[in-house]
Amino acid sequence: MLTIKQYGVTLRRITPDDIELLRYWRNQQTVKMYMDYREYITPEMQKKWFESIDNKFNYYFIIEFENKKVGLINAKNFSYTNGFGEGGIFIWDTDYINSFAAVFSTLCLLNFVFFKVKLCNLSHARILSDNDRAIHYNQLIGYKLSPGQEKVYNQLYVLSLEDYKKTGNKLNKAAEMLNNGDGELIFEGTVSEKNLDEINAILKN
Numbered sequence: 001m002l003t004i005k006q007y008g009v010t011l012r013r014i015t016p017d018d019i020e021l022l023r024y025w026r027n028q029q030t031v032k033m034y035m036d037y038r039e040y041i042t043p044e045m046q047k048k049w050f051e052s053i054d055n056k057f058n059y060y061f062i063i064e065f066e067n068k069k070v071g072l073i074n075a076k077n078f079s080y081t082n083g084f085g086e087g088g089i090f091i092w093d094t095d096y097i098n099s100f101a102a103v104f105s106t107l108c109l110l111n112f113v114f115f116k117v118k119l120c121n122l123s124h125a126r127i128l129s130d131n132d133r134a135i136h137y138n139q140l141i142g143y144k145l146s147p148g149q150e151k152v153y154n155q156l157y158v159l160s161l162e163d164y165k166k167t168g169n170k171l172n173k174a175a176e177m178l179n180n181g182d183g184e185l186i187f188e189g190t191v192s193e194k195n196l197d198e199i200n201a202i203l204k205n
Helices: 016-026 043-053 101-116 132-141 161-178 193-203
Strands: 003-006 009-013 059-065 068-079 084-091 122-128 154-160 186-188
Touching (some): 003 101, 009 101, 016 043, 059 101, 068 101, 084 101, 101 161, 132 154, 132 161
Parallel strands (some): 084 122
Antiparallel strands (some): 003 009, 003 186, 059 068, 068 084, 122 154
């Protein structure tokens, strides 16, 4: 199991044991009101969804912060030939909506994807046009609205590696300060420093 740690957050790749917890929160009105798909998700639908994303092109992680499971973050639909993947996040624990959990988790995953495993040089995100909080949050990270998306409800935002180097540098420095200077990115499980090049070669084939 792949686990990534940085800035006090732990991102643990989901397993079949997690899908009912995720289904419970994904069906809550406080979460699904911000999603494009808002219908009730059955156990069968959830199982089918997990089977479709349990592969090398999709990485979904439980966010653990202050010893609690507070949300989900993902990098999915990687296209290694075109160099992009799509990110997403939601915090289900209302006690952590306005905490650093989301920012630290996003930085942790982007640092891993862009700099450690180098899976892509573009990150996409889909955001509903009336979700002002998510728009502001993603713009803070460096995402920009794609051309021609102004009148689309489920809008496409793009973050390039070069833009993240600019915005991410400032945000990572701030995150390090908030964590007493500790900004080390630790990962274990499926990927390790020793076999990183080998993993990249496998992923891109």
